Amino acid sequence: MLYSNVLVLNKSFLPVHITNVRRAFCLLYAGVAKAVDSQYKTFDYESWRQVGIERNDETVGLVDRVIKVPRVILLIAYDRVPKRRIRFSRYNIFARDKNTCQYCGYKFSRSELNLDHVIPRSQGGTSTWENVVCSCHRCNRKKGGKTPDQARMKLIAHPRKPAWTPPLNVSLREIISKEWAPFLDFMVDVSYWNTELLEE
Numbered sequence: 001m002l003y004s005n006v007l008v009l010n011k012s013f014l015p016v017h018i019t020n021v022r023r024a025f026c027l028l029y030a031g032v033a034k035a036v037d038s039q040y041k042t043f044d045y046e047s048w049r050q051v052g053i054e055r056n057d058e059t060v061g062l063v064d065r066v067i068k069v070p071r072v073i074l075l076i077a078y079d080r081v082p083k084r085r086i087r088f089s090r091y092n093i094f095a096r097d098k099n100t101c102q103y104c105g106y107k108f109s110r111s112e113l114n115l116d117h118v119i120p121r122s123q124g125g126t127s128t129w130e131n132v133v134c135s136c137h138r139c140n141r142k143k144g145g146k147t148p149d150q151a152r153m154k155l156i157a158h159p160r161k162p163a164w165t166p167p168l169n170v171s172l173r174e175i176i177s178k179e180w181a182p183f184l185d186f187m188v189d190v191s192y193w194n195t196e197l198l199e200e
């Protein structure tokens with residue numbers, strides 16, 4: 001129990017980290033973090049100690065009493081988002097291109113878009129940020145196995161690696177707590193959309 005996962009939020013309620021129960025209690029006790037309940041209410045160590053324990057709650061025994069295990073804590077003074085490497089994934093390519101076909105410039109739903117190798121793989125094109133873009137089915141058929149030049153098509157923007165920092169990426173295995181759900185809604189279909197694509 002002491003080594004099970006606790007989600008750590010920054011003071012803007014953005015998930016930044018995962019820690020364990022033991023460390024979470026240290027942070028609470030030191031006054032640098034607060035516990036967060038399912039109503040988004042925050043509690044310092046003293047007030048968390050007073051929280052009533054219900055039948056199905058997880059608890060740990062401290063020196064003088066039993067205390068409820070916090071599953072989400074918030075760092076009082078920390079407002080940044082740590083820099084993380086951005087995954088080369090479908091999700092992030094669609095986000096970079098804003099669900100817009102990079103040839104015709106129209107916006108589509110995700111299911112109407114696919115990923116296109118600008119220089120086709122058959123001509124030595126790589127699976128990299130600079131060579132993969134969103135394209136609609138129609139443009140994709142038109143382009144076929146050609147380069148934009150060969151197909152007489154033009155990209156609306158030069159593809160680049162995005163500069164933003166991705167949100168905390170939590171694998172489904174790490175999620176042990178329903179209390180995390182409100183803070184992790186971006187990752188519903190994470191397994192398909194955010195699997196690292198192979199860079200070849």
Ligand SMILES: [Zn+2]
Nearest residue numbers: 101104136139
């Ligand atoms: Zn298109």
